[in-house]
Amino acid sequence: MDRAAFQTVALALGNDPKAAAIEISVGGLSLCAEEGALVVAFAGGDFDWRRDGRPLPPAARLTLRPGEVLSARAGRAGAWTYAGVAGGVDTPTEMGSRSTHVRSGIGGLDGRMLRAGDILPVGPGAAAGFATDAEIDAPWLDGRRDPIRVVLGPQDDYFTPAALAGFFETDFTLTQAADRMAYRFDGATIAHARGHDIVSDGVALGAIQIVGDRAPLVLMADRQPTGGYPKLGHVILADIGNLAQMRPGEICRFRRASLDEARAALREMDHAIMTTTARLRPLRREMTPAWLLANNLIDGVVKSPEER
């Protein structure tokens, strides 16, 4: 859902870019290392990550030792975060991939969501030594609230010019109907100039479908490959992750972009993500009172001998 976060994790671990990782939603996850220490990394959204209950930054790479519990819970923002391991998750491939398609029960671990008690095998390279635990300074994952950029087409001619103009001037609210298949928004209804159906056509990532006269449906990672509804435009790849990280009730706007802008934005994001390994900062193992206060994790500080 947030490919930039997924790539950041792979780079932080020195993994192959296609190495499998775990995608975690607001439901959270806890995991531990079996058999031996593992180098793990996580990034995406502003989740509440902890090791043995002690707070961690929202993006980091660290050595997880047997007996330690690494946990993620929904934090202040963000809907998806990613946890990877050096060497990659080593489940069997299906049709050349380790991804899971839950609806058809294909891939991943037995084609389903992960459950408590599941054991995930890890590929070679897991024990490669990274000396220091590190925080990942990844501003490209900050989830800015700029308008989401959209390239028009292929059925933008199915909508009146007034409807299209209105689309780009409206606040849209993400509804509860937001999952890996599609994100449904509430906002202005979008008037059709032509019919409401098309003969089934291919559907690409980020397609903005207008079903009937209702507000938009943005098609995401688990979308159907084909569909019979007009597509006003597509969210650009560089902005899909930001859109995916929205939570129900949050508001966004869309703005029109050209193909050139979309390509430039993707290049810019790629270049930013490539700097991941240069943006690792030593991670302090214990959180100081000042840090806790600054992050609203405590209400106040009592002066103590340890404070400088």
Add this chain to the structure above:
Amino acid sequence: MTGETAPRYLPAGEAALVVEFGERIDEAINDRVVALDQAVTAAQLAGVVETVPTYRSLMIHFDPRRTSTSALIDAVRVLNPASVPRKPPRHRAIPVCYDPPFAEDLGEVASILGLTQQDIVALHCGALYRVYMYGFAPGFTFLGGLPDALAIPRRATPRPPVPPGSLLIAGGQALIASISMPTGWYQIGRTPVRVFDQTRDPMVLAGIGDTIRFERIDAADFVELSAQAPSRADG
């Protein structure tokens, strides 16, 4: 080749291109989609990740880091689909049971269309179908060739999931469902053959452009064929 209008090239975002041959369900249009799909695959164009043939268009997914919409359009324009040896269409016969409990909506369809259930079965079973597209979910086989008398509009609200192997009709189209999904279509029969099997080669029952005929079986045959390891249709 002769007298054909040029297709439209439509961007679908910066990582996909739609080559659109028409807006209808039509054999000649679908033939052009299939021909271009085979030509694009044979040409191994740089940056192409996947092609998705539909009734009337070919969607080409590509990596925008390796190519661009305009470069891909240029590369596709110079292909000569007519020169790529076409895979000859194959014919499949697929066993179908139209008896209870495998035809849950047959009664409802009969009353909506004002036909008897036997008429509906005879019409559906007697037609020759062509595979136009795979879509919606893995293995869902979209067919053309449904007799006009069986044109029933899609349901206003979807019905609960149909079992795998269901034969569905709606909107003038026929469909073989692979996995269990809720649907706005009507189930009028079921095949015991495994419609989609990712461990089998091929994974699906038929290629786009292939033809299919349904062969009627009774409920006892259905149970027996299901119990065997039914992985292929005859043909």
